[in-house]
Amino acid sequence: MKIDPRHLEILAAIVDNGGLTEGAEALGKSQPSISRTLSQLESRIGAPLFHPGRRPLKATELGLSLAAQGRSVLEATRVAGQIVDRYRTGHTGLVRVAGTPVFMDGVVAGIIARFQQHMPDVLVEQSYGYADALIDRLRNATLDLAIIPLQQGQVPDDLRFQPILPGLNVIACRNGHPLLRRKSITLSDISQYSWIAPPTNSPLYRDLQRALAKIGAKDFRINFSGGSLASVVSILAGSDSLTVLPYSVVFEMKNQNQISALTLEIGHPDRMLGVLSKETPDKNPAGERFKSFVISQFESLSRRINQHRQEQLWR
Amino acid sequence: MKIDPRHLEILAAIVDNGGLTEGAEALGKSQPSISRTLSQLESRIGAPLFHPGRRPLKATELGLSLAAQGRSVLEATRVAGQIVDRYRTGHTGLVRVAGTPVFMDGVVAGIIARFQQHMPDVLVEQSYGYADALIDRLRNATLDLAIIPLQQGQVPDDLRFQPILPGLNVIACRNGHPLLRRKSITLSDISQYSWIAPPTNSPLYRDLQRALAKIGAKDFRINFSGGSLASVVSILAGSDSLTVLPYSVVFEMKNQNQISALTLEIGHPDRMLGVLSKETPDKNPAGERFKSFVISQFESLSRRINQHRQEQLWR
DNA sequence: CATCTATATAACATCATGTTATGAAAATAG
DNA sequence: CTATTTTCATAACATGATGTTATATAGATG
Structure with a gap:
């Protein structure tokens, strides 16, 4: 026999709250609604779920067994509601x-x-x-x-x-790089170091080109190209090469004491x-x-x- | 957010049976009904429960979580149905x-x-x-x-x-009682033994009186009265007293080899x-x-x- | 690209559920 | 024992959800 899970919920609420009125309250429904659902359920099952005429209401053995299932339904819907709530509030x-x-x-x-x-x-x-x-x-x-x-x-x-x-870019180098000790940096200072280039299809690569053009460097050596940030930083830290990086990236990495930014204006992309x-x-x-x-x-x-x-x- | 447990059941059926059609079949409902309930549920929750446009249907993470709760509801209703069935068939x-x-x-x-x-x-x-x-x-x-x-x-x-x-009654005595050896029993044989009487308000007590009257015993000694069957049998077995018992009771006890019935006609109550x-x-x-x-x-x-x-x- | 199968939509009937108002009965107090 | 209070049952009605069949649409498959 198929039983409506909502009826089981209602039964559990009645049993666990000690009466129709309290059960209705707990479910946020009216007492007559609960009352009718209960009679309906009893007549379908063909057996009383509560001992008739006794107040306070006392469930029969059958009523108690079914209420236990209702409790399980109640718990499942509670959890489901919680899942949805967490989803809707972005916690999941x-x-x-x-x-x-x-x-x-x-x-x-x-x-x-x-x-x-x-x-x-x-x-x-x-x-x-x-x-x-x-x-x-x-x-x-x-x-x-x-x-x-x-x-x-x-x-x-x-x-x-x-x-x-x-979009602020800087020239980045390893900590302790010779250029960092200079008060002012000239083109010829820079030109003796080779460059690490980002992937050629990246905006950063175009930024690099623009930056070098800005400071007048026509001819520059690239000794590494491609690779993710981690490899770029590793190579940067282990050599005297230079590269162009967003300032925010260098800023976030300054705690690691690996790389620094040259105080050289290279013009920001628009x-x-x-x-x-x-x-x-x-x-x-x-x-x-x-x-x-x-x-x-x-x-x-x-x-x-x-x-x-x-x-x-x-x- | 309160969620209808039946919707969770339906969701679980869809997920577990791999589609709307199969889910509807498993629940014994029509496919459009299931389909509409699902859209309803999705629009209430405000999120897709299945990845749209993909066939076979694939549930979202949210859909799977809710289906798990639905499975629990399904199980509870299944058990509830079983409890009711066992009750209705008298197994409980x-x-x-x-x-x-x-x-x-x-x-x-x-x-x-x-x-x-x-x-x-x-x-x-x-x-x-x-x-x-x-x-x-x-x-x-x-x-x-x-x-x-x-x-x-x-x-x-x-x-x-x-x-x-x-309503067949007999005179009962212990196994090995002297009277059992007699071929025929006379009133004077009986009158030397005392009687165990059932509670005075019991039908059996009136049967005892009637039986004794029938065989003409006017004057009889009662040495035990009241007590449940167990005590009556104990006393009977440990003495030569007599009593009146339903034949069926003596019959059921004959395996225990404690008491027997005298083959003496005492008249049956009507x-x-x-x-x-x-x-x-x-x-x-x-x-x-x-x-x-x-x-x-x-x-x-x-x-x-x-x-x-x-x-x-x-x- | 054509066909097949699964899902979505439409239109409609009906039943269950919810409501408020009110009656009846059990428990409690005086 | 009677009066009051509390709790449950019933009545009457509105509405929304669920079910149905028929049909359109959209993925999947050859």
């Missing part, structure tokens, strides 16, 4: 985030780590890519958030770009690092929560960077 | 049975033991009483079955009496031992099952008694 779910490799490794990875300390049940799925590909993925809903440098004019109408940091997402986001509470966390973390990073630069100026 | 429940003390102890207790070997989950609540009290209890539904000796004329209209055994119950029984499947078991056991007892008596005649 899946966030798919992507960005340019160097930013993801150098800055965003740390932000994700901090996010997961608060939201351990959110699964963050990270991947890499550049603007065009990520815009496609945002559009076909295989990505929730892109963290990329972008020019304001490049932002499509159906997407929303929230800029965070100016871009902002920012968060790109759908104008009308698909409902993904965890994604929304992650997005605002990322933005707040970037704001905090931005403040720390500005503060640091001011301190540098004071010297 | 409560049977309240009562009867005259000597019969209950001497015959019915054994029947109950055999019943419980087949139906271990039926709780049998046994009590003692005589006709009037038991009739009252049957009427106010505090008793399911009375097993008592009754005259046909005494049966109330609202009750049903199913006679089983004739009663039948039988099963008394409501004409229109309150729905108690276990009670019905027990009742028919009792009747069949009595019939078997009746056959064995008759067979035994025939064998005695042949000697």
Whole structure:
């Protein structure tokens, strides 16, 4: 015999709360509703679930057995409700985030780590890519958030770009690099060192070219190209090579005492690092929560960077 | 958020059976019904439970979590249905049975033991009483079955009496009693032994009086009165006293080699031992099952008694 | 690309569930 | 024992969910 699980819930509520009135209260329903459901259930089963005429209500053996099952149903729905609530408040779910490799490794990875300390049940799925590909993925809903440098004019109408940091690049070198001891750096100082180049299709590579053009270096040696941030940093730290990195990345890595930035103006690209997402986001509470966390973390990073630069100026 | 347990059941069925169609089949409902319930649930939750557009259907993480709860609901309702089914088929429940003390102890207790070997989950609540009290209890539904000796004329209209055994009484004595060696027994043989009397308000006591009157004994000594069957038998076995017992009781006890019956005609009361119950029984499947078991056991007892008596005649 | 199969939608009937108002009965107090 | 209070049952009605069949649509498959 198939029994409606809601009837079992109601039975459990009556038994566990000691009466129709209390049971109805506990379920947030009216007492007559509960009363009728109970009679209905009893007549279907063909046996009393409570000893008739006795008050306070005392369940029969059968009533008690069924109430035990009702308790189990109640617990399952409670847990289910909790799962949904956690999902809707973004405490659970899946966030798919992507960005340019160097930013993801150098800055965003740390932000994700901090996010997961608060939201351990959110699964963050990270991947890499550049603007065009990520815009496609945002559009076909295989990505929730892109963290990329972008020019304001490049932002499509159906997407929303929230800029965070100016696209500030620096020349990076190992800690203790000879150039760091110079008060002022000339082109000839630089030209004796070779360069580590980012992947040629990356914005950073174009930045490198632009930076070198700006400071007048026509002829430069590249002794390493491609590779993720970790390899770049390793090579940088173990040699006197130079490279171009976003300042934020160098800033975040300064605790590790491996690399530093030359105080040489190389001109900023006309871009902002920012968060790109759908104008009308698909409902993904965890994604929304992650997005605002990322933005707040970037704001905090931005403040720390500005503060640091001011301190540098004071010297 | 409160979630309908039936929706969880449906979700679990879809996930576990690999599709809407199969899930609908498993639940015995139509596919469109399931389909709509699913969309409803998804729109209420505000998130897809299945990855859209992929066939075969693949549940999201959220969908899987909720389906797990649905499985638990499904299991609870399954168990509940089973509990009800067992109740309705009389495999579970409560049977309240009562009867005259000597019969209950001497015959019915054994029947109950055999019943419980087949139906271990039926709780049998046994009590003692005589006709009037038991009739009252049957009427106010505090008793399911009375097993008592009754005259046909005494049966109330609202009750049903199913006679089983004739009210045959015998004079009982210990095994090896001197009287058992006599070919024929006279009044003076008997009068030298004293009597064990049942409780004075019992039918058996009146039977004793009638029996003694029948055989002409006006003056008899009673050296024990009251007590349950167990004490009566103990005293009987340890002395040369006599008493009156239903033949069926003595018959059932003959394996124990403690007591025997004198082959002395003492006249039967105008009663039948039988099963008394409501004409229109309150729905108690276990009670019905027990009742028919009792009747069949009595019939078997009746056959064995008759067979035994025939064998005695042949000697 | 055509066909097949599975899912979604439409339209409709009905039953269960919810409500409030009120009656009946058991328990409790005086 | 009677009066009061509490608790459960019933009535009457509105509505929403669930079920049905028929049919359209969209992935999957050859």
